[in-house]
Amino acid sequence: MARSSKGEAIIGISGWRYAPWRGVFYPKTLTQARELAFASRQFGGIELNGSFYSLQKPEYYASWYAQTPPGFIFSVKGSRFITHRLRLRGVEQALANFLASGIFNLRDKLGPFLWQLPPSERFDAGKLEAFLALLPRDGEAAMRLARRRDARLRGRARLALDPAQRLRHALEVRHESFVDARFVRLLRRHGIAAVVADTAGKWPYFEDLTADFVYVRLHGDKQLYASGYADAALDRWAARIDAWRRGSEHGDARRIGGAAPRRRARDVYCFFDNDVKVHAPFDAHGLMRRLGLRAADWPAPLERLA
Numbered sequence: 001m002a003r004s005s006k007g008e009a010i011i012g013i014s015g016w017r018y019a020p021w022r023g024v025f026y027p028k029t030l031t032q033a034r035e036l037a038f039a040s041r042q043f044g045g046i047e048l049n050g051s052f053y054s055l056q057k058p059e060y061y062a063s064w065y066a067q068t069p070p071g072f073i074f075s076v077k078g079s080r081f082i083t084h085r086l087r088l089r090g091v092e093q094a095l096a097n098f099l100a101s102g103i104f105n106l107r108d109k110l111g112p113f114l115w116q117l118p119p120s121e122r123f124d125a126g127k128l129e130a131f132l133a134l135l136p137r138d139g140e141a142a143m144r145l146a147r148r149r150d151a152r153l154r155g156r157a158r159l160a161l162d163p164a165q166r167l168r169h170a171l172e173v174r175h176e177s178f179v180d181a182r183f184v185r186l187l188r189r190h191g192i193a194a195v196v197a198d199t200a201g202k203w204p205y206f207e208d209l210t211a212d213f214v215y216v217r218l219h220g221d222k223q224l225y226a227s228g229y230a231d232a233a234l235d236r237w238a239a240r241i242d243a244w245r246r247g248s249e250h251g252d253a254r255r256i257g258g259a260a261p262r263r264r265a266r267d268v269y270c271f272f273d274n275d276v277k278v279h280a281p282f283d284a285h286g287l288m289r290r291l292g293l294r295a296a297d298w299p300a301p302l303e304r305l306a
Contacts, residue, residue, distance in 0.1 A: 006245040007213070007265035010073050010111070011288045012045035013280045014217070014273035025281040037067045043284055044293065045073035045111055047271045051103070052077040052116070058102030058158040065106055073111035075215075075269060076103055084118045088131040093150060095134060099142050100149035100157040107161070112168040112193070112215055112269055119174040119203065123183055132169075132190040139165035170195050170215035170269075174203040184208045184257030200224045207240070207253040209260035213267040214244045218283070220274040228279035229272075229286070238290035241268050 016039040022028070026035055039046065048064075050056055064074065079098045082091045103110065113135070136142035140163035149157055171187065172195035187194050187210035196207050196216045202224055218237070220227040229237070243250045247263035270287065272280035288294070 005265060007247070007267040009241055009245055009291055009293060010044040010267070010269045011284050011291070011293060012043035012047070012073075012269075012271050013039065013275070013284055014047040014271045015049045015275065016046055018275050018278075020276075021278050021281065024278045036064060039281070040068035040072050042281065043288070044071075045075060045269060045271070047075045047077060047114065047273075049077055051098075051101075052080050055079070055097065055101040055153075056103075057156060058105050061102040061105035061158070065109055068109065072109055073269070074106050074109050075111045075271065076106070076113050078113055078115040080116075083115055083121075087121060088117075088127050091131065092134065092145075093148070096145050096148040097150060097153050099136070100146035100153045100159060102156075102158045104139075104142070104146070104158045104161040108165070110161075110165070110167075112170050112213070114170050114172065114195070114215065114217075116172040116195075117174060121173070122175050123173075123177040123180055125182055125186060128183075129186060129190075132171075132186070132192055135167075135169045135190075135192070137167055137191075139163045139167070142167060168193070168211070168213055170211075172197055172217060174199075176204055179204050179206065179256050181257040184210060184255075187211070188260075200227065205254060206256045207249070208255045208257050209244070209249060209266070212263065213269065214241075216241070216268065216270040218270065218272045218274060220279075225274055226276040226279075227274060228277070229274070229283045231286075234283065234286045234290055237270070237287055241270060241287075241291060244268050 016036055026038060030038055082094050086094060136145055139161035143159055143161055146159050170193040191211050193211040193213055193215045194208050198221055199219045200222055219225055221229060221233055240250045244266050245268055247265050272284045274280050
């Protein structure tokens with residue numbers, strides 16, 4: 001069978017448990033316990049945010065896996081203890097605990113890891129190089145690191161993953177000092193995706209392609225976390241994603257470094273984080289329609305989610 005000339009596009013939302021969404025995106029008759037089952041049949045993927053705030057339990061990840069359809073993808077947000085508290089220094093133990101906490105229960109639904117740095121974190125090439133070198137790129141390396149968990153994870157860890165499973169990582173930065181060609185070269189050397197983050201102009205915006213996939217976060221183009229995307233904006237993002245999927249770049253791409261080498265195809269993960277006024281799920285639907293994408297069951301008949 002001939003390979004497609006396009007990479008895969010996963011369009012989704014950042015998180016799914018939001019009270020204002022109930023009765024607007026989620027039907028009034030839908031119980032909170034069924035929200036993930038409903039949302040996962042509307043989109044191709046969801047960013048897991050809880051993993052950023054604290055170590056989740058193995059049974060949580062197993063439940064999320066069971067509630068979602070085949071082919072669904074979870075992006076896992078890296079622990080803020082690693083990125084915000086330790087500031088990427090001396091993180092080996094914390095990274096082992098994070099990986100051992102149950103993430104492997106996502107199995108084949110485990111998508112990219114998202115590492116978000118705080119706005120006060122400046123570009124430090126040496127520190128970043130050391131951190132990126134620690135990140136496991138396959139299941140075997142992840143299991144090896146997870147086995148170094150400390151006593152707190154004894155009896156509540158998940159240590160088994162397909163050794164050959166490929167692991168991807170994306171980095172979202174928010175300090176102007178990262179607008180530096182050395183940063184782009186560093187990510188390309190390690191194959192880490194620089195997150196394309198639309199933040200209503202609050203933090204740096206760039207579209208440098210640094211890996212064999214692209215990771216996009218849409219936080220709102222006019223008001224952070226709150227504004228929706230108009231038709232023209234969704235058209236613009238659809239055009240960009242289509243170019244990235246084909247292995248190229250859009251003609252007016254804003255870059256820090258030079259253009260990336262052209263590839264046959266790139267996978268694209270795009271998550272809407274403009275959740276405050278319930279724009280995210282509807283904007284995600286609009287972008288999916290423009291790209292000719294359908295999720296597992298759209299819309300999801302409620303009787304199948306009981």
